[in-house]
Amino acid sequence: MPYPKRFDGRKSDETRPIVAKVGIIPRADGSAMFQIGKTTAYAAVYGPRTLHPKWMQNPNTGVLRCEYNMLPFSGHGERVRPGGGRRAREIGMVTENALLPVLDLREYPNSVVDVYIDLPQTDAGTRCAGITAAAMALADAGFEMKDMVAAVAVGKVQDHVLADLTYDEEQNKTPEEGVADIPVAFMPLSGKLTLLQMDGEVTREDLKKALTLGKEVCKRIVDIQKAALRAKYAGGSDDE
């Protein structure tokens, strides 16, 4: 299918509408919601708490454990089997790797910080929404973080380099030309990458373009994350 214009009329560097909220799960030590278009991610942080089984404990540092979970009804008609699978395990692992560069858990030896990411509705870009929500939830839980982390999927659909692909865009491939889907996460202060995966094919030039675009978009997402965090805690000063 030719693709002269994006299906939803967005500009190439424009994300879907974003809603971010912090502190939505009162029982959790930290929590956040991040919604980008039709993709919604909830993240809840519990811990630090004692890590069992004991052999997983690390006496040098606390352990970050992320669980990624798409709810059964969240996908595109097909029921997502509950209980996690290979894909969920992989995404949990890349989420940990994307968040660990900013977190310092050396204060919590032998303990674990659990991050549960659940997606009640999905329309591509779920791991990115999950990482973005998890970063806010960890900040809400009061952890020391060198920086925020934001993630977005960039990609190439035919000859356009685009930000924040939807499911329809991801699937819009032709026999001659595939779609490249590149989820990236950035730390905005240093501009360093913490997540880089790819599905599809791109040329070196297009990858460079895509990464520049991803960095740009992540910086905008970080502003939204920070505003959401401030919105929870703002409200004037203390009397003491």
Add this chain to the structure above:
Amino acid sequence: MESLHMKDRDVVVPGDIVATGMGFLPSKGTYRESDKVIADRVGLLSVEGKVLKVVPLTGGYAPKIGDRVIGQVNDVLFSGWRVDLFGPYSAVLGVKDATNEFIGRGANLAEIFGLGDIVVCKLINVTSQKLIDVSLRGPGLRQLKGGRLIKVNAAKVPRIIGKDGTMVSMIKQATGINIVVGMNGMVWIDGTPEGEVVAAETIQKIQDEAHLGGLTNRIKDFLEQKTGKKVEPRAMQEGE
């Protein structure tokens, strides 16, 4: 060029650039990256001359020597007890730190403190691996009988105590109950059922509004309206 980008008592979030210039000194909650001072946690910025620190608004309990905490005996050891501190790390209460009375060799320790007993104790040693020793020797340290425990966010404990104990003192005046606040975020209340309910509500209210201004007066009004008694925000008396 030296400049402070945020004001004293502003809410900061991780990754906020607080100030630029080598003249500023990063303290707890901030760090330096080249000439910038950056916040690494959610909290209120405190500017004291050139020293920049962040007073946390959320977060878990970090054990410190000398802290008074509330714990629960959850195991009996060879020569002491294991005390759960309701966080990632538990503590050991040794026999010689438990009581002034003589405990003979081979005495049944479970008769002195049994499983489930609540104690208010003092941290006397904390290692880098967070192995903790507690003691019951000291003024006000004892076993707590009856009453109930409430868990609050450890970052809010100083607000619940109030300046020189004014908050605790007001709750005591209004409800006539006993309160012990542990630095680990556990609060023990004991008194009439009505008094306990009002105290629990008040503590929840302090926790929810800890970062807003005029807290003492709002809590005073709240207590007076709930109990119909006049309360005076005054410092804690000796022996309270």
